[in-house]
Amino acid sequence: MKQLKIKEALGSASLTRASAPELEAANANQPPPFEGRNLYLTDRALRSAAEREGAAWARERLEAWGAVTGSAETYALAARANRFGPELETHDRFGNRIDEVVFDPAWHLLMASAMREGEHCSPWAEPRAGAQVARAAAYLMHAEVENGTQCPLTMTYAAFPVLRRHQQALPWLAQLWVPRMLARDYDPRALPLADKTSALIGMGMTERQGGSDVRANTTRAICLSDGEYRLTGHKWFFSAPMCDAHLVLAQAPGGLSCFLLPRILPDGTRNAVRINRLKDKLGNRSNASSEVEFDAASAWLLGDEGRGVPVIIEMVQHTRLDCIIGSSGLMRGAATQALHHAAHRFAFGKRLVEAPLMQNVLADLAVETEAAIALTLRLARTFEADASDGERAFARVATPALKYWLCKRAPSVVAEAMEVLGGNGYVEESALPRLYREAPLNSIWEGSGNVMCLDVLRATRREPAAVEALLAELALARGGNSRLDTHVAALTAVLADAGGDRGIAENGESGARRLAGGIAVALAGALMVRHAAPAVADAYCASRLDRFGAGALGTLPQGAGCAEIIAQASR
Ligand SMILES: Cc1cc2nc3c(=O)[nH]c(=O)nc-3n(C[C@H](O)[C@H](O)[C@H](O)COP(=O)(O)OP(=O)(O)OC[C@H]3O[C@@H](n4cnc5c(N)ncnc54)[C@H](O)[C@@H]3O)c2cc1C
DSSP states (O other): OHHHHHHHHHHHHHHHHSOHHHHHHHHHTSOOOSOSSOTTTTOHHHHHHHIIIIIGGGHHHHHHHHHHHTSHHHHHHHHHHHHSOOEEEEEOTTSOEEEEEEOOHHHHHHHHHHHHHTTTTHHHHSOOTTHHHHHHHHHHHHHTTOOTTHHHHHHHHHHHHHHHHTTTTSHHIIIIIHHHHSOOSOOOOOSOGGGOSOOOEEEEOOBTTBSSOGGGOOOEEEEOTTSOEEEEEEEEEEEOTTSSEEEEEEEETTEEEEEEEESBOTTSOBOSEEEEEEOOOSSOTTSOEEEEEEEEEEEEEESOTTOHHHHHHHHHHHHHHHHHHHHHHHHHHHHHHHHHHHHHOEETTEEGGGSHHHHHHHHHHHHHHHHHHHHHHHHHHTTSTTOOHHHHHHHHHHHHHHHHHHHHHHHHHHHHHHHHTGGGGGSGGGSHHHHHHHTTHHHHSSSOHHHHHHHHHHHHHHOHHHHHHHHHHHHTTTTSOHHHHHHHHHHHHHHHHTTSSSOGGGSGGGGHHHHHHHHHHHHHHHHHHHHSOHHHHHHHHHHHTTTTTTTSSSOOOTTOOHHHHHHHHHO
8 A cells, every 4th residue: 555655656756757748758769660571671681682582483382481480479479489488397286297398378379370381391381493492481480589489499390301311211100290290280288199180299318428429328229029219318418308209319239329209199298308407598489498307218220230320411401591590680670670770760860870980880690690591591592402412512521511600690799789779679579688588599409619610621621512512613703803802812721721731721620710700701792792783792802801810709710729829728
């Protein structure tokens, strides 16, 4: 009662302090809501990249999806799904183990909408030229708004080629799993697959003792007489545990192997997968990531014993593509909010967008974002079913290089965009804090930054076709910009030396970030020179190329005395 009176008193006091016209004037300097826009129709860079890379036929579908993703309703659902994150229920009221994850209804609505669009399956369900590019454009728009739901969608999309590859050897895969992975009606029920309309698949590789180095996995698999396996051990990160199955790695007698581990067994009982707890994560809060234990859990071997990594790598490649698309979406989602705010907000008598220094910031954000989108859809084209050998060789080096570079760019782009909104950007309702918390994740999972750069190094040292395809792609822009030509000449020299004593960037592994970054900015510069407006291409080449990938940490030059510096800092 007392509190109420104080509130009333404060309310009337504040009204007497500022007159209605004054309040109106103050509000006039707040921008209109950002949401309620078509994310496809308002994105020239995305539209032209999608059409250029082979998805012109998908225009209507992408426009429709752009209206859904950019709607006020989707933004509200995204905020809600992240505010009211998943909760673990280990037991029912009778004390039976249930290991259920309970989600806010907003999560289910977002999942249902993205599955209707086919983010988990469209290139497999409707294969045609440009299908991967069309999906990438759709996924990118989703990433501008909400990211947690993308985790199970990505993993299902990425697991599909692995299961398809093994369906001949395991006919029940073809009968039960494959059609349900292609179905578009979201079915979150915990039932045997035969009773479900659709299926989602996750991935379990990371254990406590090591994530990047999966050879250290200790989960054991033993084969029963009927050919089924029993898995005993744990996974330290096991996202989307409510998926109908996970592809997991475990040590079988023949070595590290890949298994399909269902959540519910064909007889309706729960598989022996215990969820110990959900991770309390920085971001990605709408999605459940768990720690699990397998207590002689049932699983089926995919491929041969000892071939786990080669079997699951096809899934990993596709999840890496999605990390790249996701990071580009995060950058675009943040940069457009910055542009919107600056177009409406006045400071010191002019719109922010008219202030020369702010123009520099906004233009830089726009250039970075346009380059990211162009790179992303160019890479998506290499994943098409009809991609040539040359395209696949190009992907071998471009995928890890872009996974490293674009995922690394996202946190700083999002942070800078947030600053454009001033205090409003730091407040949850702007959605920028959510994008900011999400931004580092793509760089950590599915091959962290260094692991990607070492992969680039491996590809350039061991796979001449990959280097050849990369240089052929860069040659398409030759003569378009002198800075780009100089950069590509330097990169070519470094690549030619890659197998020699001096190694990449003159110091082998330690210089791998310079190599990967140097490749990524060269590819971006080439795409900008060929396809972007001259001002955008010139700005990109003038500001990004001479640093040879040194826009990130971990790019100290040869002879920097890293060991000595670390020793000094550790004393
Ligand atoms: C939110 C979230 C959800 C996740 N969900 C899943 C999931 O569903 N399934 C799953 O299997 N995993 C999942 N992961 C785990 C993730 O894939 C791993 O965290 C990641 O692979 C890194 O493994 P690690 O944490 O063991 O780190 P480590 O492997 O210990 O690596 C630590 C750091 O060292 C670097 N590094 C490693 N080796 C080298 C080297 N030789 N030279 C230089 N640097 C090196 C890495 O780049 C990294 O920066 C998830 C992680 C997060 C954060």
